[in-house]
Amino acid sequence: MNRAVARFSPLQQRARSTALFLLLVLLPLAAPACEKTLRWDDDPPFSMQLPNGEIGGIYVDINRAALARLGCQARLVKLPWARALKELENGRLDVLPGAFRKPEREVYAYFSGKVLSSSRNILFMRQDALVRWPVRHLQELKDTPFRLGAQTNVSYGDDYQQLMSQPAFAARVSFNASRHNLWLMIDKHRIDGLIADESSGAYELKQLGLSERIRPTAVVVSSEAAEVAFSKETTSEAFVRHYADALRQLVGDGSYARIRHSYLGQ
16 A cells, blocks of 8 residues: 655755754753752851851761762752741742751651761850859759740750750740851850750850850760651652662762761861
């Protein structure tokens, strides 16, 4: 059986070729590469704006690298901690580094597992408060007039939770979304101390010129390793498993150690 063969004029062939070319060029725009929103805030050395204006930090750099290994691009979103948790729950934030696994968070988030090294949360005090209360354990402050500062919706460990169950102690705790504001409150004698990551606290106090007036104490509040949390609204369990594998590779090949050293010198 004879089949009709479509014939195109030179003009039609040129138009057809142009249409095919445009389709190939515009296809990547119609189907963008994997993109994940990644939280950052003024939380050095984990996330911060660098002197050159770019955003960096230990968590930013290592999670960018993990996303890149999965063929994904990070879109950075600046959010305070409490807001970041809510955005993660609502599916408007994909990736939240530095999170501790808690039952109420597992309702809306997957967790990477403890891949990265742990960092200690310790108690910092104003110098005169440290002389007045030379404690070695947080629980020793229970029956004192010590005034603690805490960030909103931040988990500080079991000792802190036990103290917060005491109404008299809880009434003396001042909450603020910004750790920067809490350091200033200590310096102004509005509170006496603050729990913070050991590295973050030392870095921030140096930047604020408060290293001589506010000092780290021997009180280790928690030393649990944080995880990376992912919104269940936007991320699959399979993706999280691959992400955790990518993080382990970055630890194993020395990338994580090099990133930490670039910010901490250790």
